[in-house]
Amino acid sequence: MAEGPVKVTPAELGLGPSEEIDARLEFDLGNLCAYDPSPVDAEAYARDASGACASTASRIMQALVGRLFALPSEPADVGRIAELPAPTTALPREKPIPRPRPPTKWELFAKKKGITKHKRSKLVLDETSDTFKRRHGYSKANDPAAVPIIDAKDGEDVGDDPFSKQKRDKKARVAKQEKAQLANLKAAAKSGGKGALPPTLRLAAALPEHGRGRPVRHKDYKQELKAATRQAAISTASLGRHDRVVAGENVADRKLPGKRKKLPPVANKDGGERTSQSKLVDHILRKNADDIVDVGRAIGKFESAAREDRHRMKMKGANKKGRISKGAGAPTGKTKAGGVAKKGGREGSAKSRGKKA
Amino acid sequence: MSATGIIQPKTRRGRRLLESRAPKLIEDTRRSMIISGHKVNQTIKDVLTDLHKLKGVDSLRMSRKNDVLPFEAGGDVWLESHGSRANCSLFAVGTHSKKRPNNLVLGRLYDFRMYDMIEFGVKGFAPIQAFSGARSSQLGNKPAFVFAGDGFESDAVLRRVKSMFLDFFRGRQVDALNLKGLDRVVFVTCLPGSKTIVFRQYSVKLKRSGTKVPRVELEIMGPSLDLEVRRTREPAADLEKEAMKQPKLTRTKEKNVATDALEGRVGRIYMPPQNIDTIALHKSKGLKKRKDAPEGAGGAEANGQKKRA
Numbered sequence: 001m002a003e004g005p006v007k008v009t010p011a012e013l014g015l016g017p018s019e020e021i022d023a024r025l026e027f028d029l030g031n032l033c034a035y036d037p038s039p040v041d042a043e044a045y046a047r048d049a050s051g052a053c054a055s056t057a058s059r060i061m062q063a064l065v066g067r068l069f070a071l072p073s074e075p076a077d078v079g080r081i082a083e084l085p086a087p088t089t090a091l092p093r094e095k096p097i098p099r100p101r102p103p104t105k106w107e108l109f110a111k112k113k114g115i116t117k118h119k120r121s122k123l124v125l126d127e128t129s130d131t132f133k134r135r136h137g138y139s140k141a142n143d144p145a146a147v148p149i150i151d152a153k154d155g156e157d158v159g160d161d162p163f164s165k166q167k168r169d170k171k172a173r174v175a176k177q178e179k180a181q182l183a184n185l186k187a188a189a190k191s192g193g194k195g196a197l198p199p200t201l202r203l204a205a206a207l208p209e210h211g212r213g214r215p216v217r218h219k220d221y222k223q224e225l226k227a228a229t230r231q232a233a234i235s236t237a238s239l240g241r242h243d244r245v246v247a248g249e250n251v252a253d254r255k256l257p258g259k260r261k262k263l264p265p266v267a268n269k270d271g272g273e274r275t276s277q278s279k280l281v282d283h284i285l286r287k288n289a290d291d292i293v294d295v296g297r298a299i300g301k302f303e304s305a306a307r308e309d310r311h312r313m314k315m316k317g318a319n320k321k322g323r324i325s326k327g328a329g330a331p332t333g334k335t336k337a338g339g340v341a342k343k344g345g346r347e348g349s350a351k352s353r354g355k356k357a
Numbered sequence: 358m359s360a361t362g363i364i365q366p367k368t369r370r371g372r373r374l375l376e377s378r379a380p381k382l383i384e385d386t387r388r389s390m391i392i393s394g395h396k397v398n399q400t401i402k403d404v405l406t407d408l409h410k411l412k413g414v415d416s417l418r419m420s421r422k423n424d425v426l427p428f429e430a431g432g433d434v435w436l437e438s439h440g441s442r443a444n445c446s447l448f449a450v451g452t453h454s455k456k457r458p459n460n461l462v463l464g465r466l467y468d469f470r471m472y473d474m475i476e477f478g479v480k481g482f483a484p485i486q487a488f489s490g491a492r493s494s495q496l497g498n499k500p501a502f503v504f505a506g507d508g509f510e511s512d513a514v515l516r517r518v519k520s521m522f523l524d525f526f527r528g529r530q531v532d533a534l535n536l537k538g539l540d541r542v543v544f545v546t547c548l549p550g551s552k553t554i555v556f557r558q559y560s561v562k563l564k565r566s567g568t569k570v571p572r573v574e575l576e577i578m579g580p581s582l583d584l585e586v587r588r589t590r591e592p593a594a595d596l597e598k599e600a601m602k603q604p605k606l607t608r609t610k611e612k613n614v615a616t617d618a619l620e621g622r623v624g625r626i627y628m629p630p631q632n633i634d635t636i637a638l639h640k641s642k643g644l645k646k647r648k649d650a651p652e653g654a655g656g657a658e659a660n661g662q663k664k665r666a
Contacts, residue, residue, distance in 0.1 A: 030530075031502065031523060032499060032500070032501040032502060032527075032539070033501070033504070033527075034502070034503050034504070035504040035509065036503075036504070036505040037506075037507050037509070038505075040506045040507070040508075040546055040547065042548065045548055045555075049555070053544060053546065053557050054577065056503075056505050056546065057503050057505075057542060057544040057557065057575055058559075058573055060505065061501065061503055061542050061559075061561065061573050061575060062572075062573045064501060064503065065570060065571065065573050066570045068534075068536060068539065069536060069569055069571070070569075074616055074622065075621055076535055076621075078537055079535045079536050079537025080535070080536050080537075081533050081534065081535050081536075082533065082534050082536050083532065083533050084531060084532055084533060086532075087530065089520070089523060090603075091520060091523065091524050092465065092467055092524070092600035093384060093600050093601075093602070093603070094384050094385075094387050094466075094467065095380035095381075095384065095467075095468055096380055096468055096599065097380065097382070097602060097604045098379065098381060098382060098604075181363065182363060185363060195380065199375050199378065199379030200372050200375045201363055201364065202363070202364040203362060203363060203364070204362040204363070204364055
């Protein structure tokens with residue numbers, strides 16, 4: 001025991017990261033990955049592939065292990081735990097980066113108004129039983145529906161059952177909330193795509209997604225059903241003429257489309273189309289040839305428009321040349337009067353000043 | 358579907374499952390589907406079995422006949438739908454045909470949309486069973502990777518191959534690693550000239566060297582694959598840009614925790630004030646009221662003195 005343990009350097013053992021190898025290797029310690037970008041020795045592989053693989057692998061692995069054991073580490077029950085740096089190799093993500101949920105309409109409003117959320121206790125004192133009960137849900141505190149009698153208020157309908165009214169109101173509130181929720185989700189999906197929705201929720205296929213999909217409505221279903229019924233009704237030997245009419249079916253729907261209207265040829269110079277159309281035009285022109293413009297009526301309209309124009313200008317306080325003087329507005333229409341009125345105003349203000357002093 | 362048009366999970370369990378599958382800043386291990394195609398031979402079956410073993414629990418083996426051709430039209434739709442259902446974003450499809458014997462397609466999905474694919478022809482194969490090296494390493498452990506060859510830098514296809522293998526087998530992302538668990542290494546190299554890729558796996562034995570850094574001994578454990586690159590599918594440019602975007606991670610420092618050379622991890626905790634008068638303490642004999650102690654005022658006085666002492 002007199003001699004201490006013999007100290008050997010890694011270089012003496014022929015292991016450890018020799019500087020030459022280490023310099024050209026690329027490490028990604030976060031992924032425990034080492035890469036040697038030097039060209040592969042093809043001859044060695046041709047001679048002994050498995051041996052070449054093993055030697056290359058162990059050489060690079062030794063360098064990698066050297067790096068890993070040089071990382072800061074802590075002792076563990078078995079072995080040591082090394083702190084790894086973050087991976088450096090760029091790899092594609094599996095799923096998109098999570099984003100915060102876009103605020104709802106209420107949240108936006110609350111922020112604008114400075115409304116903050118307060119934590120409320122789950123239990124509330126129930127005044128009828130004098131015990132603490134849950135704030136919401138089954139057997140909740142101060143449940144308005146749990147009372148046997150509800151006092152009638154002034155101005156209430158006599159025939160209306162207050163209990164059923166409560167139920168009705170509650171249903172309406174729930175429906176409103178669901179509608180708001182859907183609107184918020186739709187807005188979120190529209191602004192941020194599928195990833196903006198919470199992971200547990202999905203919008204129904206009826207809602208168009210990425211410009212795909214067609215909204216299915218009850219109306220559309222009804223149309224389809226109607227068309228199918230009609231098709232079935234007329235698909236018999238007599239085209240539905242002698243078949244029984246089903247309850248709710250309209251007999252008129254069974255009517256087949258009439259014969260196509262035959263139009264006279266257009267291109268033919270002596271064709272019926274041309275002659276019939278020109279006949280029609282001639283008829284209209286001949287009929288209205290004399291009285292296309294009622295001159296008397298036109299003059300009347302013109303005059304009345306001019307009269308109205310003049311009156312309007314007068315009301316505005318214009319002079320005879322049609323110019324509106326400054327400070328006008330008084331119904332007298334005289335510029336002087338306007339000036340006087342103004343003066344009066346000034347005097348009034350002076351008076352008030354005098355009073356003050 | 359509810360009347361409102363919002364689809365929600367019907368059970369708590371379903372809800373938890375969906376929540377666990379939500380996108381995360383630091384992602385979970387990529388799961389893989391190992392799919393047998395419409396026709397497979399024994400070699401491809403063995404290859405798929407071994408790939409399944411390498412992925413451990415993060416893998417789904419679809420060993421029946423699956424009529425999927427990833428590179429044909431409609432193939433990606435099949436993979437996307439099955440991937441999203443099984444929460445698998447990696448896939449390996451094995452087929453064997455006259456035109457493409459021993460065919461293996463490795464691919465990735467992003468957001469359960471087809472990202473990229475590489476088709477390999479398996480030229481040489483030796484299964485894990487053929488070697489004894491596998492006995493000493495646990496397949497669930499995170500493997501080390503060694504890539505060798507200039508092709509992985511210069512060639513676009515080989516760059517993708519490197520990225521694919523790393524993504525396929527790297528397992529969970531960790532920020533600390535027990536060095537004792539470093540027990541296998543995936544070695545991939547590309548032979549010059551031909552686009553042949555040599556895939557080997559070795560079990561690692563860390564031997565004492567007299568220094569802090571142990572001596573590494575490798576033993577081949579399989580599977581060994583010699584692969585020839587056939588067709589490839591590059592990701593769409595916009596999809597690649599989106600997928601490559603990484604979140605900004607700010608590692609918050611853990612408060613009141615330090616490491617001690619002797620005791621390891623040491624923490625400082627806050628202890629709220631305790632009311633010793635009412636707390637249920639262990640009753641010791643010494644604190645018992647003595648029978649011979651004077652009763653009444655004298656006793657109270659004695660108690661008071663005791664308290665002061």
